[in-house]
Every structure is written in C-alpha cells, then in structure tokens.
Amino acid sequence: MFRRYPIGLSANIEKAFLQLGITPKNRDFLRFFYPDEGEEIVYGHCRVVFGVSLSPFLSAAVLAHLLENVPADDTQLGSKFKLSFYVDNCVTEVNDIEQQEKSILRSKEILSRGSFNLRNEWRHIPGKINPADLISRGCSPNHLVESHWWEGSLWLVESPDTWLITMLPDYDTSEISLDRKKLDCAI
Helix, strand or coil: CCCCCEEEEEEEECHHHHHHHHHHHHHHHHHEEEEEEEEEEEEEECCCCCCCHHHHHHHHHHHHHHHHCCCCHHHHHHHHHCCCEECEEEEECCCHHHHHHHHHHHHHHHCCCCCCCCCCCCCCCHHCCCCCCHHHCCCHHHHHHHHHHCCCCCCHHCCCHHCCCCCCCCCCCCHHHHHHHHHCCCC
C-alpha cells in the first residue's frame, strides 16, 4: 500500500519500549537475578525491555489502542497510521506539502497522548533518485532487471552528508513537548 502518493515519509518513535510501563503485579514476568557475594538478588523491570519477544506485541497493542481512540476529527489519520507502523517505525505517504505538514503535526500530537515522541527525522527522497519509485513510474521487466533496483541507490554507500534527501522542517511542537512533560510529571 506504499507509494500511491507523491510524498513518502518515514519516522520512528524514540525509545518506544521504554515508554511502556509494567504494573508492579506483572513485573515478576520480567525479572532477573543478580548474584551478589553468594546471595541472589531479584529485580523486576519497570519498563518493557527491548529484545524480549513480547516487546513488539506490547508496543503494537498500545499503539493500536492509542490510534483507535483518537478524537473524532482525527479518525481518518488514526486509521491511516494504524497501517503505517511496524513496531516503532512509521512509513506513510501524502499528496502535497500542506498534507505533509498537517500529518506530521497531528501524528506527533496523537502519539504524545501516549507519551510517545515521534522523532523529528521525517525525510523525503525525491522520486527521480528513489529506487522504490522505479516501478510506480512504470518500467518494463527488462528495464527493472537491468536497473538493479534491489541493490539500492549508489549514493547510499556514500556519507549521509552527501545524500540528496530532504530533511523535512522541524515543525514547532513545543506545546506538545510541554504537555508531554506535564504527563510525565503526573505519573
């Protein structure tokens, strides 16, 4: 379902698993032992741990719940973002710059309600240098094989400083950050 629109966007949630707290009664399921001079000390994690097989499921369940319970005016965006996340990565698309700006701002606001910080690393790769666009632009099977599109662009092996990727503007989200801090303090 990706690349039906001219602008593709990607971002990720900062420290996604660490934003998920574990209730005290469930911490026994995430406990570990620490030997201390012959004595075993038992600790229980307070946050979801990266690398535990259940972590992606818990993260997905929390994101799904958050996106299913958006305000009425964000229902369409919530539904779109439910299909755009894989664990803590978001890949989506928009029609134009105005929709891009609105999507970034609203998605940050929605996710901040769950204390998630959607990083300011939204990027756009122009279609002419994006190998993923080769098929959507239309090409023959022979041209596809000759293009070696599965190897990616040659510029990917160069220093990221030389990439022709547009870092999208860092939209003012100071109010969102302030609300997030209030939520963190209230917990």
